[in-house]
Amino acid sequence: MAETILVLEDDPAMQSFLSTLLKSHQHKVLSFTAGLPALQCLVTESVDLILLDLGLADMDGQVWLEQLRSWSEIPVIVISARHSEQDKVLALDNGANDYVTKPFSAAELMARIRANLRKATLHQQVFAFGDVQLDPVHRTVQRNTQPVHLTKTEYDILLLLMRNADKVLTHNQILSQVWGKAYTGRPEYVRVHMAQLRQKLEANPAAPTYLKTEPGVGYRLSVSATGL
Known part of the structure; x- marks a missing residue:
């Protein structure tokens, strides 16, 4: 069964690129530009992984991540143009599973997605x-x-x-x-x-x-x- 990936990205060009890339690897894609509708979607939709940009239309991505982690352990990969070590550490402290800085290659992103999906599937078995x-x-x-x-x-x-x-x-x-x-x-x-x-x-x-x-x-x- 194809995994479902939620893309939370407010840049139309990047959102289109990510959607096309993920669909080419047989993933189902749910796309959002704002944080609140994405959180509402997660209440009813089954999602395997989230790609999160930190600059959202209605809230900061760090705040969104904190809200998500208060009730969900869905794997999150942050994809952001923020390159500072402080932003990376804060995102990881807030519960991100990985952090990829823009620009990035399609091959790198897909490798990180595969690794995080594997980890989620084998969470209890990997010892x-x-x-x-x-x-x-x-x-x-x-x-x-x-x-x-x-x-x-x-x-x-x-x-x-x-x-x-x-x-x-x-x-x-x-x-x-x-x-x-x-x-x-x-x-x-x-x-x-x-x-x-x-x-x-x-x-x-x-x-x-x-x-x-x-x-x-x-x-x-x-x-x-x-x-x-």
Whole structure:
């Protein structure tokens, strides 16, 4: 069955391009230029993924994203001309699954769409990458079938990343969910534990294949075939 993608974009030319591109890949497309009608549509329509421009006709896209995340976990890819690190971090903190800056290639966008649709489908099943396996029931980790000892904090970070495979998690998202909201603003905590995880789980910790850094933003567990 073809996935349904909602496009929330106020530029007619970009909206037309996205609609044509998605339909050429056999996706059903719902297009909107304003945030409120899109939210109303989501109440009754089944949507698999959202492409969100931050500059909407009736509200800021960041506000729209916050409103959506108060009741829905539909994957959202932000597509925006806003290039600043601050805008990217804010969108991810507000619940975006990915962020693509304009201009972008059709191939890149489709790869990110595929990765996010895969992640949504396999959300509960993806507990492995490379030669690493995690058993959330028994709270065990193995590499090449051999037990790996992780501290509680290391384990919690790894489980969080695996449950959000291929999604960028900001430093503050990790800090809030692993340490608690009182620890936000302390990215050095995350860096130390990520370095330890790489030492234990990556073949080459200095050039990790899976535990990727998003400079100035956070981390991503890369498990998709595209590497995105």
